[in-house]
Amino acid sequence: MDLDLSCDAGALTAALVDVPSVSGDEKVLADAIEGALAGLPHLALWRDGNAVVAWTDLGRPQRVILAGHLDTVPIAGNVPSHTEGDLLYGCGSCDMKSGVAVQLRLARQLAGPSRDVTYVFYDCEEVEAERNGLLRLSRSAPELLQGDLAVLLEPTGGIVEGGCQGTLRAEVTAHGVRAHSARSWRGRNAIHGAGAILDALRSYRPREPEVDGLVYHEGLNAVGITGGVASNVIPDECVVTVNYRFAPDRTAEQAAEHVRAVFGGFGVEVTDVAPPARPGLADPAAADLLAAVGGTPRAKMGWTDVARFAVLGLPAVNYGPGDPEVAHSVREHVPLAQIAECEAKLLAWLAA
Numbered sequence: 001m002d003l004d005l006s007c008d009a010g011a012l013t014a015a016l017v018d019v020p021s022v023s024g025d026e027k028v029l030a031d032a033i034e035g036a037l038a039g040l041p042h043l044a045l046w047r048d049g050n051a052v053v054a055w056t057d058l059g060r061p062q063r064v065i066l067a068g069h070l071d072t073v074p075i076a077g078n079v080p081s082h083t084e085g086d087l088l089y090g091c092g093s094c095d096m097k098s099g100v101a102v103q104l105r106l107a108r109q110l111a112g113p114s115r116d117v118t119y120v121f122y123d124c125e126e127v128e129a130e131r132n133g134l135l136r137l138s139r140s141a142p143e144l145l146q147g148d149l150a151v152l153l154e155p156t157g158g159i160v161e162g163g164c165q166g167t168l169r170a171e172v173t174a175h176g177v178r179a180h181s182a183r184s185w186r187g188r189n190a191i192h193g194a195g196a197i198l199d200a201l202r203s204y205r206p207r208e209p210e211v212d213g214l215v216y217h218e219g220l221n222a223v224g225i226t227g228g229v230a231s232n233v234i235p236d237e238c239v240v241t242v243n244y245r246f247a248p249d250r251t252a253e254q255a256a257e258h259v260r261a262v263f264g265g266f267g268v269e270v271t272d273v274a275p276p277a278r279p280g281l282a283d284p285a286a287a288d289l290l291a292a293v294g295g296t297p298r299a300k301m302g303w304t305d306v307a308r309f310a311v312l313g314l315p316a317v318n319y320g321p322g323d324p325e326v327a328h329s330v331r332e333h334v335p336l337a338q339i340a341e342c343e344a345k346l347l348a349w350l351a352a
Contacts, residue, residue, distance in 0.1 A: 001028065003036040005108040009101045009343045010088060010336040016097040017081040017090035023071040023127040026050040030070060033121055036104065042111040043119075046144060050123035051133040053144050054107060055116065062115040062285060063147035064350065065314070067134065067305065068100040068154075069125035076330045089333040094322030098334045099153025102320065102343045106350065113350045118147060125305065129274060134305050138312060149285035150309040151346075155322030158338050160290050161300040162214050162279025162317055164307055168244040168255050169223075172197050173267040178229065178236040187234035191227045194238040198222065200262055201242070209247045212279040214299035216247035220262065241271075245302075248276035277307040280315030292349035293319065319346075 003015060021029040030050040037045055043054040050070065072092035081090030088098075100121060107119050122133030129135060138145055154161075174194040179187025206218040220242060227238030246255045252275045260268045280286050281297055290297060300306070300318050309316035321338040 001032045003032045009105045009339045012101040013098045014081040017093050021070050023124050026070045026123040052121045055118040060116040064115045065118045065147045065150040066103050067120040067152050071126050073328045086336050087333045094155045094332050094334045095327035098339045099320035150314045150316035152306050152318050153320035154304050154318045155324045156318050157323050159295045160297040160319050162281050163248045163277040164300040164304045165245045166276035167303045168273040170270045172240045172263045174238045176236045179234040181232045184234050190235045190238040197240045211249045214279050216299045219245045248278045277310035283315040286315050293345045
């Protein structure tokens with residue numbers, strides 16, 4: 001398929017939505033993006049699987065990275081796209097093909113930007129971390145991700161969101177003694193024992209720390225529970241899976257220590273953890289962006305790939321069209337005016 005980068009960003013978003021690209025099935029869209037960018041003589045181009053990287057090389061004193069993922073969650077009868085008034089509906093319209101459309105429009109228009117720009121389009125953001133295309137790029141070609149500031153065009157409602165929360169999953173285990181349920185007194189019921197784990201969660205008071213001027217709301221919640229052997233057996237094990245969303249003033253190691261402390265006396269096994277990213281808004285490049293786009297920045301409630309850039313030593317922010325509250329829903333949508341506004345503000349910043 002051919003993508004027309006000369007059409008407005010709303011129409012381009014619709015064209016992107018109309019190409020299904022569920023995680024792992026991004027090839028058709030990646031091919032189209034590579035083909036469209038290959039026709040722009042001011043850009044160098046590189047491809048890795050279903051990730052596409054394009055960049056200017058003008059010797060500017062600063063380099064900005066604009067990044068967006070191509071994949072979506074599974075389609076729920078919401079492709080192709082359609083419009084209702086000023087809203088464009090469709091799978092990925094908000095998260096985050098509207099942001100990708102802005103990237104593509106900027107790539108076409110900015111032949112001589114005031115800062116060198118790297119455009120990163122990557123795959124498999126919506127699934128497990130090891131499949132993430134940005135992670136793969138950071139390992140195989142980290143030199144392509146070097147710069148002074150990264151902007152992830154995730155949906156933020158057109159407001160700069162600084163940093164992101166870390167996320168940790170752990171299994172908290174209550175042990176018991178197995179016995180026949182007809183002689184339950186000979187055993188110790190692990191499911192009953194797990195009540196203390198749930199009590200700790202019910203009484204837990206999450207922090208709301210201020211980090212670099214932004215307030216993050218933490219959360220520690222049960223997200224799963226397993227236990228039981230058979231209907232006539234007293235269970236000897238019950239496992240409660242918990243998810244801890246933690247502010248960027250804690251490292252992944254400190255978050256794990258905190259969870260172990262909350263559930264002292266129980267076995268705690270951390271099964272997955274992704275580190276947070278600090279806001280970085282005091283960095284000169286980030287401050288310039290904030291001054292250009294305006295608005296009052298806020299903390300990112302959730303984890304995004306800004307954390308991957310933080311690991312590489314880059315300040316990174318989230319900024320893009322769309323309300324993250326409607327992402328992944330059957331009625332996912334994005335305001336067309338917001339797409340145009342984000343494009344205009346980033347264009348003015350990078351052309352100044």
